Amino acid sequence: MKKRAVFFDRDGVLNQDIGYLYKKADFVWMPNAIEAIRYINQKQIYVFVITNQSGIARGYYEEEDVKQLHQWMNEELAKYDAHIDDFFYCPHYENGNVEKxxxxxxxxxxxxxxxxxxxxxxxxxDRQNSIMIGDKLSDVECAETAGLRGIHYKGENLLNLVQCELRNRNS
Ligand SMILES: [Mg+2]
Ligand SMILES: [Zn+2]
Structure with a gap:
């Protein structure tokens, strides 16, 4: 049995995008982000985060900081019976300072x-019935190239958006 997935961009969708965020003290959830994640969990749909973290290549923070922040996000979500199934991040940037x-x-x-x-x-x-939500057009482009429906998020109530989009995709 195949499972659908909702792919979230992180910064600007799940949390406020303050630029090169890596400290939990600076992390602020977007409106109803937690509720949106819990709703998806309850529907037995995967929640994945896919996020560009060029701050690693630029030398602003390290992979370990990103991993710790993601772990902390799941600790916070657990207080609300919600969880992110997995995180995937890109640490690269062609013109970065950290050679690796x-x-x-x-x-x-x-x-x-x-x-x-x-x-x-x-x-x-289930790739055909999975969606990706991002606040940049590059997220939408990424989704569509990968064969997913890409949704451009503009700061509205994330729970309403998710409910609406998942209803549009049958069951
Ligand atoms: Mg973003
Ligand atoms: Zn990469």
Whole structure:
């Protein structure tokens, strides 16, 4: 049995985009983001985050900071009986300062590498009925290149948006 997935961009969709966020003290959930995630969980649909984190390549913070922030997000969500199934991030940036990450990769959105990583790791995902929500047009482009419906988020109530979009996609 295949499971649908909702792919979320992180900054500007699940949390306020303050630019190169990595500290939990600076993290502010977007309106009804937690409720939206819980709603998707209850529908037995995967919740994945796919996020460009070029701050790693730029030397602003490290992979470990990103992993810790993501772990903390799930600890916060657990207080509301919600969870993110997995996080996929791109640490790269071609003109970055940290040599190891300063490459032209295939995972920095709008490239589709992060979505493909999720599909490889979770083989039961129903690609045709999965969606991706992002606040940049590059997110929408990424989704469409990967064969998903891409939704451009503009700061509205995330729960309403998710309910509406999932209803549009049968069951
Ligand atoms: Mg964003
Ligand atoms: Zn990358």
């Amino acid at each position: 990450y300063a490459i032209s990769c295939n995972c920095r959105k709008p490239k589709t590498g992060l979505i493909e990583q999720a599909f490889s790791k979770y083989e039961d995902v």
